[in-house]
Amino acid sequence: MKGTLLVKNVKHLVTCDADDRLLEGVNVLIKDGVITEVGSNVQTADDVIDASDMVMYPGLINTHHHLYQTFSRNLPQVQRMELFPWLKTLYEIWKHVDENVVYYSSLTGLGELLKTGCTTCLDHHYVFPKHAGTGLLDAQFSAAEELGIRFHATRGSMDLSVKDGGLPPDSVVQTVDEILKDSEDAVKKFHDDSPYSMRQVALAPCSPFSVTGELLKESAKLARKLGVRLHTHLAETKDEEQFTLSHFGMRPLEYMESLGWVGPDVWYAHGIHFNEDELKLLAKTQTGVAHCPISNMKLSSGIASIPEMLNLNVPVGLAVDGSASNDGSNLLEELRVGYLLHRLNDSRKAPTGYDMLKIATKGSARVLGRENLGEISVGMAADFFLVNLNRIDMIGAQFDPMSVLCTVGLKGSVDYTVVNGDIVVKEGRLVRVDEENLVRKANEAVTDYLNK
DSSP states (O other): OOOOOEEEEEEEEEOOTTTOOOEEEEEEEETTTEEEEEEEEOOSSEEEEEEEEEEEEEEEEOOOGGGGGGGGOHHHHHHGHHHHHHHHHHHHHHTTTOHHHHHHHHHHHHHHHTTTTEEEEEEOOOOOTTTSSSSSHOOOOOOHHTTTOOOEEEEEEEOOOOGTSSSSSSOOOOOHHHHHHHHHHHHHHOOOOOOOOEEEEEEEETTTSOOHHHHHHHHHHHHHHHHHHHEEEEOOOOHHHHHHHHHHHOOOHHHHTTTOOOTTEEEEEEOOOHHHHHHEEEEEHTOOEEHHHHOOOOOTOOOOHHHHHHTTTOEEOOOOOHHHHHHHHOOOHHHHHHHHHHHHHGGGGGGGGGHHHIIIIIIIIHHHTTTTTTSSTTTSSEEEEESOOOOOTTTOOOOOOTTTHTTTOOOOSSSSEEEEEEEEETTTSSSSOOOOHHHHHHHHHHHHHHHO
């Protein structure tokens, strides 16, 4: 049994619930990983956190990442490139990915996410070099379990190489049959669809310009047969739009719809270049979008129409995207940059700071199909983080705790992160791993990888 945890005297509790409640001076009791009481009468538990000077927030949920890219960030040769040339350059590095790279890059990226308030991460891994063996997803789940983060993996895939008109090199693509078999094996091995599960799997062919229509169609059939979700990149750049128009005579969303890729079990990363009718189709079919503002800015891809999506009730979650196109794994930073980007682009129509927080919590949970995540209330999973207001960068910023993470931002680590009722970050430090040892071993792995 996990026992009980009491978070007592919470100064401000931002629930992100349906009534948008902000509670003051309350106690929160957690039993066996689930929130069982929110009120003033709870007095004792096996473990206690005194939150008298703290704000308590639901854990942030990252809906799209490429953890392996953590080991290829801040490379000078790609800093001024846009998506297609950026990908072609980096594939020459990524084709050397192996289990060691995946394990340590996952520990690094997931560790940074935990230290900045993220409690659930979806990773889109789609590079499976022929030399790498069959344990790449095993390495990811091992890293996630070691750290204590709630983890969604995807069995990504590519079957359209350069010689067939795609972008990736031949060494990282597979046949449709290989991909489908490994996808089914991954779901059977790792996917847990119970309400408070710590691990799930989705199927995620990479993008319209790196996979065939056959793979997209067969992956959709398999995912629905197995009861798992579908994910891919879409409408990220104008180059992608020109690719689908020239190859298939259709815009990207029309092409995906023709292959069975719309519905409440589907979400797309980026979703920048949708027109008005396409936004209405997303809303009608409840097809979701993972919003990646920093990556979209760095690669000069564009600005997603988030105000319009929210107005139409399109499911929208927040994401950091790959560390090589973001150069970090920090959803707190994503919150503030996203808020400022849309203020600049849309003025009064932009999401408020609290709206952005809701996108990263309830919105992201909706995109991933997790009804028990994204808010702090009785019956929800005990995933949350705490920020002590008694720090220099919060002086004078304490008057609107619901918006402060976006309007002012948090410049360092959170004080506590709790996942599934377990304290995994305490006083800004990872609890389950030795950070200094992780830094040393991960840097050794980076050097060996890039030297190849």
